[in-house]
Amino acid sequence: MKLWKFKPALGLAILSAMATGSASAAPQQTMPVYNHIFVIVEENKGYDQIMSHPQWTPVIHRLAQEYASATQFYAEAHSSEGNYLAMVGGDTFGIHDDDAFYCHAGVKDRFCEDSAKPGYADHDVTSRSLMDQLADKGLTWKGYFEDIPSPGSLMPRWPVPDYPSRGVASEMYAAKHNAFVSFRSVNREPYPGLAWHMVGFNQLDQDLAADTMPNYAQIIANQCNEMHGSDKPDAPAGCREDADEANVIKRGDAEIGVLVDKIMHSKVWSDPGNTAIILTFDENNKTERSHGVQGCCGYDPNSKANFGGGHIVTIVITNHGPRHFEDPTPYNHYSLLRTTEAAFGIDEYLGHAADTDKGVVTMTPLFAVGR
Numbered sequence: 001m002k003l004w005k006f007k008p009a010l011g012l013a014i015l016s017a018m019a020t021g022s023a024s025a026a027p028q029q030t031m032p033v034y035n036h037i038f039v040i041v042e043e044n045k046g047y048d049q050i051m052s053h054p055q056w057t058p059v060i061h062r063l064a065q066e067y068a069s070a071t072q073f074y075a076e077a078h079s080s081e082g083n084y085l086a087m088v089g090g091d092t093f094g095i096h097d098d099d100a101f102y103c104h105a106g107v108k109d110r111f112c113e114d115s116a117k118p119g120y121a122d123h124d125v126t127s128r129s130l131m132d133q134l135a136d137k138g139l140t141w142k143g144y145f146e147d148i149p150s151p152g153s154l155m156p157r158w159p160v161p162d163y164p165s166r167g168v169a170s171e172m173y174a175a176k177h178n179a180f181v182s183f184r185s186v187n188r189e190p191y192p193g194l195a196w197h198m199v200g201f202n203q204l205d206q207d208l209a210a211d212t213m214p215n216y217a218q219i220i221a222n223q224c225n226e227m228h229g230s231d232k233p234d235a236p237a238g239c240r241e242d243a244d245e246a247n248v249i250k251r252g253d254a255e256i257g258v259l260v261d262k263i264m265h266s267k268v269w270s271d272p273g274n275t276a277i278i279l280t281f282d283e284n285n286k287t288e289r290s291h292g293v294q295g296c297c298g299y300d301p302n303s304k305a306n307f308g309g310g311h312i313v314t315i316v317i318t319n320h321g322p323r324h325f326e327d328p329t330p331y332n333h334y335s336l337l338r339t340t341e342a343a344f345g346i347d348e349y350l351g352h353a354a355d356t357d358k359g360v361v362t363m364t365p366l367f368a369v370g371r
Helices: 047-051 058-066 080-089 130-136 193-197 201-210 245-264 333-343
Strands: 036-042 068-070 073-075 141-145 216-220 275-281 310-312 315-318 325-327
Touching (some): 036 245, 036 333, 047 058, 047 310, 058 245, 058 315, 080 130, 080 333, 130 141, 130 333, 141 193, 141 201, 245 275
Parallel strands (some): 036 275, 141 216
Antiparallel strands (some): 068 315, 275 315
């Protein structure tokens, strides 16, 4: 089926193809209210790397065709951690490495590898976050992390040699992909709150079955299942990024299919309220970093922590929203945060999510609900 493509000249008053199949739905200029937003984040793959290989990513291609795709979506920086922070904090906070949340300049620790570098940023972020905003509104949030060692764990990576686990390959869980733990309001939260907020995939299954999903969630597979791959000697087959790019991507694509299917077959999806699943990536791959535009919406190529993380796939899957729709408006993770805030009725836009003068806009066309 031919995709209905958004034309920028129409502005945010979009004529989108909705679930009814109509290509002339009434314009929608305000962000509809959403009850649930679930963000699935994949790792280190560029837009062309994914979309030029449909044989590797049949699930992603099917979802992009059936639902809504942001075709000009960009990350903020390299490495991973800053982009995750951008999604919930509106800034990278000067962080452009993958060091642990407790790291600051001069700290000597195996998980603070870059702490001796000039201009090193404090990694224990004290700023307000989406989690604070949700709490203020009486809304709930969780992070679901495959292979997190235990609910509420503050370990930077796991398993590691001094904390091994039989049957689990090295460093399958990485807190660099857990933005929540970087914020002091979270990492100093006492139990049982911390253990409620950061949980494993077993809890995801239980929450879906019991219809107790939070209003906002990030769902992060382990480093083998999120397309990151591993260079560890005990990495399982199909997880060696340096030797088997195609299978690493295929493995992640299959995991996306499993996660999306679980949500769609749960009560939260069939409920009358609006629910969205956002599939995005943290940053692009090494090859695509060397060519083309690397950022949008106020990025600065000369900034150490906001120089553009590359063109990445982002798909918005909604239970009542657009179908067979492409939007070429430039967006980034700040746009996604702004959209999440607006969808939950929050009018405080954190950090760069407020930078409308630099092109950071709400992704309304991708979330518009049919009439």
